[in-house]
Amino acid sequence: MNETTKEILKTVADFDGEFKGAYNIRVNGACASRQSTEHIKIETKSDAPGLVVTIDADTIGETVYVPACVTEGGVDDLVYNDFYVGENADVTIVAGCGVHSDDAADAKHNGIHRFFLGKGSKVLYKEKHIGTGKGKGAKRINPVTDAYLENGAVLTMDTIQLSGVDTTDRKTTAKLAENAKIVVRERLLTDGEEYAKTDFDVILEGVNSGADIVSRSVAKGNSKQEYFSRIIGKAACTGHTECDAILAGNGKVYATPALYAENEDASLIHEAAIGKIAGEQLLKLRTLGLTEAEAEEKIIMGFLK
Amino acid sequence: MLELRNISWNVPGGKEVLKDINLIIPDGKLVVITGPNGSGKTTLAKIIAGIVEPTSGSIFLDGEDITGLNITERAKKGISFAFQQPVRFKGITVRDLLELSAGKELNQAELCDLLGKVGLCTRDYIDREVNAALSGGEIKRIEIATVLARGTSYSVFDEPEAGIDLWSFTGLIKVFEELKKKNHGTQVIISHQERIINIADEVVVIADGVVRNTGAKEKILPTLLASDKTVGGCPVEMRGAK
Numbered sequence: 001m002n003e004t005t006k007e008i009l010k011t012v013a014d015f016d017g018e019f020k021g022a023y024n025i026r027v028n029g030a031c032a033s034r035q036s037t038e039h040i041k042i043e044t045k046s047d048a049p050g051l052v053v054t055i056d057a058d059t060i061g062e063t064v065y066v067p068a069c070v071t072e073g074g075v076d077d078l079v080y081n082d083f084y085v086g087e088n089a090d091v092t093i094v095a096g097c098g099v100h101s102d103d104a105a106d107a108k109h110n111g112i113h114r115f116f117l118g119k120g121s122k123v124l125y126k127e128k129h130i131g132t133g134k135g136k137g138a139k140r141i142n143p144v145t146d147a148y149l150e151n152g153a154v155l156t157m158d159t160i161q162l163s164g165v166d167t168t169d170r171k172t173t174a175k176l177a178e179n180a181k182i183v184v185r186e187r188l189l190t191d192g193e194e195y196a197k198t199d200f201d202v203i204l205e206g207v208n209s210g211a212d213i214v215s216r217s218v219a220k221g222n223s224k225q226e227y228f229s230r231i232i233g234k235a236a237c238t239g240h241t242e243c244d245a246i247l248a249g250n251g252k253v254y255a256t257p258a259l260y261a262e263n264e265d266a267s268l269i270h271e272a273a274i275g276k277i278a279g280e281q282l283l284k285l286r287t288l289g290l291t292e293a294e295a296e297e298k299i300i301m302g303f304l305k
Numbered sequence: 306m307l308e309l310r311n312i313s314w315n316v317p318g319g320k321e322v323l324k325d326i327n328l329i330i331p332d333g334k335l336v337v338i339t340g341p342n343g344s345g346k347t348t349l350a351k352i353i354a355g356i357v358e359p360t361s362g363s364i365f366l367d368g369e370d371i372t373g374l375n376i377t378e379r380a381k382k383g384i385s386f387a388f389q390q391p392v393r394f395k396g397i398t399v400r401d402l403l404e405l406s407a408g409k410e411l412n413q414a415e416l417c418d419l420l421g422k423v424g425l426c427t428r429d430y431i432d433r434e435v436n437a438a439l440s441g442g443e444i445k446r447i448e449i450a451t452v453l454a455r456g457t458s459y460s461v462f463d464e465p466e467a468g469i470d471l472w473s474f475t476g477l478i479k480v481f482e483e484l485k486k487k488n489h490g491t492q493v494i495i496s497h498q499e500r501i502i503n504i505a506d507e508v509v510v511i512a513d514g515v516v517r518n519t520g521a522k523e524k525i526l527p528t529l530l531a532s533d534k535t536v537g538g539c540p541v542e543m544r545g546a547k
Contacts, residue, residue: 302397
């Protein structure tokens, strides 16, 4: 494992030399290291590049790591990972991704993840993305997440992309049965000429299912972001989608939240707020002794925390 | 010592709000600036902190002309400012804000001490965001705690009682009295409240943009109260909290 790989793993998956529990480290399209545990099996997918991760029913408190690294230009990685989470399991899945290019060739990762959450299971899905390297080659990450939640399952997605990814096209879909919940906390920072698109499509099929999708983003430099979010309520359910964005420099943000209510007991809310940092916020922090640039940095980092 | 020399301020393209203000704020004193609404008190406080630039005049801090210094530079010179209407931040927690104010990480005991002084329970508040979920009274107390956390030589409080509930008001008086007792530094408080004026060493009355009267509390307060009885237009509010 070279230094670039270690750095990426440290950033995206808190790697400190080893993972405790089940893991699969993917580097430049190949498996670099893998370990299953008694309750979490990681196997090679037979019909496509990728993994099948099977988590036994009633597995509590375990974490499985499936980070992916692209460490050089010219790599166009495509991976299909399926996660089968047994009934009443309560686990954390860490799936960060870093792309690095020191030359003129693009470095690209496309991760297609499917989650099948059994009845009553709970998953915290943590995904951190980063682009590094001084090469002119573009760093691109395009994650697709498809989630299927059975009765009473809960999926919490904690996703963050803070710097260096030239383009990202993120697509998330979810279908929820009775009493299932999905909670999304997305944070995005783009700068320079970067572009990020994020698109949620959540179908609340079951009675008392719920979605709470919150995206906080900052668009600096000449970067551009597009936010699409659609919640479809087909039963008595609750849905909330929110896009909160800060503009700095010439950044652009297009937000399009949408609600489709197909049942009279569907209760759906959307919010979108876009604007530059409030002048009063800068003033307050400056009265504490921060310069304007320091104040802006603190406000942005707090917002994306 | 803080000294304002011939300070004037005009609304851009409009009327003169402050007219040739001359004031000396002695070290270690609690000075209350009072006066009717619209008399220019908040503008004067903001001029001290560098938030508003005077149209003319100079400000001296311990003999140094700080008129040209910006907000950050004045903060670094030891001037703190508590806003009348504190700003809210998404994502920044009470702990973050207090640590930014103190310029260092704070341990549990230090946070407890600061929040306890403004009547908030540390456990309930340190990890809360300073956002719209906080009530007006809560955010006001946190604003005051940020000034306490800085512990600077000069603290300016702009109507600290505004929007604050009855408990906070009693607690607020204690905060100012304690600061005064420990002689932490000079406090300038913009206020209409008799109970705050009552703990002042000196009172400055501003009306129509000029200093109408200035002197020890014992001298000024009776004139304000008398004015209230006879004219009915006194700046002083006789009851505790608004």
